[in-house]
Structures are given as C-alpha cells and as structure tokens.
Amino acid sequence: MSEMVSDQLVALEANAAGPVKLEFGPQKALFSLRMDPGNSASAAKAFAGKLATRVGRGSVSKTRSSLCCGPDEWFLSAPENDRRTICDAFAQLGKTTPHSLVDISDREVAIDLSGPLAIDLLSIGCPTNLHQLSVGWGRRTLFDTVQIMVIKLAPDSYRIYVWRSFVPHVWGLLVRGNREFAAGY
Incomplete structure (x- = not known):
C-alpha cells in the first residue's frame, strides 16, 4: 500500500515545474498531543525533545520538533523509525499523567515549497498572513477549503501538512498557480 502511495506522489511531483520548487517532504512520525500545559515538562521528557511553549511557535531539538497549536495542543514530528519509541514512552507517561497522543x-x-515566490504561491489559497511567521513558527489554517498546517522552515521555504485524501486537490492548485507564475501572471 505505501509503495502504491509513494508511486502516486512521485507521479504528482513530476508535474511541478515552475519558479517555486514543489516537492513532497520526508515521511515522518507525526503526532497530535493534547494535555495540561502544566505537564509539558514530563511530555518533553517522554518525547525526548523540547515542546514549544507559545501558540504558533516551534521548537527543534536534534531530530525532533514540536509546534504549539493551542494552549493544550502540540504537533510533534520525529524520524519515522522513532515512532514506536515515542508511543511506548507516552504509554508509560499515561500511567501518571493524563494526555492524548494520536499517531x-x-x-x-x-x-515543501521553496523559492522567492513560495509565500505568494501559498497565498493564492491561504487567508492567513504568512508574512507574520518567523522561521520555525507555524499555524493551522486553510488552503482553499482544506485544513493545513503550515510551518516556515527558512526565509523562502515552507512545509505544509495536508490530509492524505486532500493531497491531489491541494497539489493541483499549487501546480496550477506555479504554472501561472511561470507564465508571468
């Protein structure tokens, strides 16, 4: 199944020519964590990485990163091969600290979108003022009608996370916009 999905993503990626570099990001272990922020230190220990403390801010430690999405919600990212370790650590944490960790x-x-026009391409379908984001910061927002998570990786580089079932729609809009930029529109 995952090979079929990978093949489909490669086929989509082949049609992404334009001034903005569009490509699919690496497969990661991703989690949604909900818990009392007063317990974030114990969650950071279970995650083996820092948890961002302000809404919209990110935190990176070695290969793991977190984005604070709300007062009691975090978006966690780690290498794919760390998935089981993280799940086990949070299962242990659950014995003493109430939380919800969803893989x-x-x-x-x-x-991933990169290049001087990356922010303009994202802005064709995103109502959020992305100019307000500093590197490492992110937001949950919309692209067209699809919920996305957008994270600013570098001054001209962004990563958006899209639900798998909406990828063809979002990708198609990005490619169309990229082609319009290439044509000078």
Missing part, C-alpha cells in the same frame, strides 16, 4: 503519521503528507 497521525499516515494521515498527513508533507509538501
């Missing part, structure tokens, strides 16, 4: 790795697909 969303198979639900989300990462799309």
Whole structure:
C-alpha cells in the first residue's frame, strides 16, 4: 500500500515545474498531543525533545520538533523509525499523567515549497498572513477549503501538512498557480 502511495506522489511531483520548487517532504512520525500545559515538562521528557511553549511557535531539538497549536495542543514530528519509541514512552507517561497522543503519521503528507515566490504561491489559497511567521513558527489554517498546517522552515521555504485524501486537490492548485507564475501572471 505505501509503495502504491509513494508511486502516486512521485507521479504528482513530476508535474511541478515552475519558479517555486514543489516537492513532497520526508515521511515522518507525526503526532497530535493534547494535555495540561502544566505537564509539558514530563511530555518533553517522554518525547525526548523540547515542546514549544507559545501558540504558533516551534521548537527543534536534534531530530525532533514540536509546534504549539493551542494552549493544550502540540504537533510533534520525529524520524519515522522513532515512532514506536515515542508511543511506548507516552504509554508509560499515561500511567501518571493524563494526555492524548494520536499517531497521525499516515494521515498527513508533507509538501515543501521553496523559492522567492513560495509565500505568494501559498497565498493564492491561504487567508492567513504568512508574512507574520518567523522561521520555525507555524499555524493551522486553510488552503482553499482544506485544513493545513503550515510551518516556515527558512526565509523562502515552507512545509505544509495536508490530509492524505486532500493531497491531489491541494497539489493541483499549487501546480496550477506555479504554472501561472511561470507564465508571468
């Protein structure tokens, strides 16, 4: 199944020519964590990485990153091969600290956009003022009518996480916009 999905993503990626570099990001272990923020230190220990403390801010430690999505919600990212370790650590944490950790790795697909026009391309379908984002910050927002998570990776580089079932729609809009930029529109 995953090979079929990978083949489909490669086929989509082949049609992405334009001034903005569009490509699918690496497969990661992704989690949605909900818990009392007063317990974030114990969650950071279970995650073996820092948890961002302000809404919209990100935190990176070695190969793991977190984005604070709300006062009691985090979006966690780690290498794919760390998935089981993280699940086991949070299962242990659950014995003493109430929380909800949901593995969303198979639900989300990462799309990377880079280049001087990346923010303009994202803005064709995103109502959020992305100019307000600093590197490492992110937001949950919409692209067209699809919920996405957008994270600013570098001054001209963004990663969006899209539900797998919406990837063809979002990708198609990005490619269409990229072609319009290439044509000078």
